[in-house]
Amino acid sequence: MSNHFHLLIRVKGTIPVGDGAHGVGIHSTDRLVSKQFGKLFSSYTQAYNKTCLRTGALLERPFKRKLVGTESYLSTLLFYVHANPQLHSVVTDFREYPHSSYQSHIDISKSTRLDRTFVLDWFGGVDAYCRAHTDAYDLESIREFTFD
Incomplete structure (x- = not known):
């Protein structure tokens, strides 16, 4: 497990965007949450690279997610x-x-x-x-x- 981790998150209610979020497209909750996690992982990579005097990708591939439907x-x-x-x-x-x-x-x-x-x-x-x-x-x- 030194190469991965798991998170189970719950999104509370609706995430408003601009003049109102919708359940599909670029303003969907899934898309917005994914974008925020992408920013988190990118920031972490940049900080790690700066601290360890390295460059390039830190994570091998994009994170994966599954919707909990039941x-x-x-x-x-x-x-x-x-x-x-x-x-x-x-x-x-x-x-x-x-x-x-x-x-x-x-x-x-x-x-x-x-x-x-x-x-x-x-x-x-x-x-x-x-x-x-x-x-x-x-x-x-x-x-x-x-x-x-």
Whole structure:
């Protein structure tokens, strides 16, 4: 996993553009979000190149994205994002991976900028969230979510 990362984001409501955004074309939410992530990755590359005294592309190819269209897909995708380090043999148990939102979701004693309430309510609380990550899925069932 040293060569990629996963983000699951939720866009709140409508993103207004000029005199009103529409669901299609250059003003679609998907297009606007993609453009903003493109700017983020470009800025990161420029800063990294300046710091490391290098030039050229840092990322091998454009980022990929998928629209989450169903409730079951959202639940499975969240597990996939968390299980990915285990899927790629970075750790033997995804719950131990330190760069994951999994612990931020379940450790309610620590502050986080993540929308923990939305995620935990989605699953029905911390216990149900943990069960969903251990009982309901296996690594083979999520391979269809890979971009390979």
